[in-house]
Amino acid sequence: MKALTLFEKKVYTVVKSIPMGETRSYAWVAARAGRPRAVRAVGTALRKNPFVLIVPCHRVVRSDGGIGRYALGADLKKKLLRIEAQTLLKK
DNA sequence: AAGTAAGAAATTT
DNA sequence: AAATTTCTTACTT
Numbered sequence: 001m002k003a004l005t006l007f008e009k010k011v012y013t014v015v016k017s018i019p020m021g022e023t024r025s026y027a028w029v030a031a032r033a034g035r036p037r038a039v040r041a042v043g044t045a046l047r048k049n050p051f052v053l054i055v056p057c058h059r060v061v062r063s064d065g066g067i068g069r070y071a072l073g074a075d076l077k078k079k080l081l082r083i084e085a086q087t088l089l090k091k
Numbered sequence: 092a093a094g095t096a097a098g099a100a101a102t103t104t
Numbered sequence: 105a106a107a108t109t110t111c112t113t114a115c116t117t
Contacts, residue, residue: 005116026097030114041115043096048116062097069096077096095116103108 007035008045015046018059021088023081025063047071059084 010033018024026039035041046057049071058077062068070077 003117007115030097035115037113038115039097040095040113041097044094044116045096047096049096057096060096064098066097071096074096093117095114098113099111101108101110104106 004045007033007038007041008048010034011042011045012051012055015055015057015060018056020056020059021084023059023061026060026068027063029060043068 011029014029014032015024026042027036030036030039030042033042042060046055046060047069049055049057052071058070058080060068061081067074067078
């Protein structure tokens with residue numbers, strides 16, 4: 001297990017708290033993690049993502065409308081968000 | 092000292 | 105006006 005910094009831990013906790021079907025920006029997570037300017041560090045932390053099955057990092061998107069990147073593919077990330085949104089709407 | 096899953100601004104189409 | 109590209113900023117390793 002790699003040594004995670006406090007900041008990373010906080011980031012994972014925050015991202016885990018994001019409700020299903022919703023998205024948050026990296027800036028939002030960074031602010032909640034105690035370092036509002038560390039948006040890039042958030043990405044770097046999620047990129048390692050030791051909890052890829054625990055932390056819903058696919059719910060974290062860019063604030064300017066971009067989808068950002070995803071360890072399993074940005075394409076999959078978009079799909080997941082689409083599926084989650086529909087699951088919540090449930091028609 | 093180097094790299095990065097972002098952000099904003101500038102430029103192009 | 106919208107999309108894409110480029111440079112900068114702050115944080116971890």
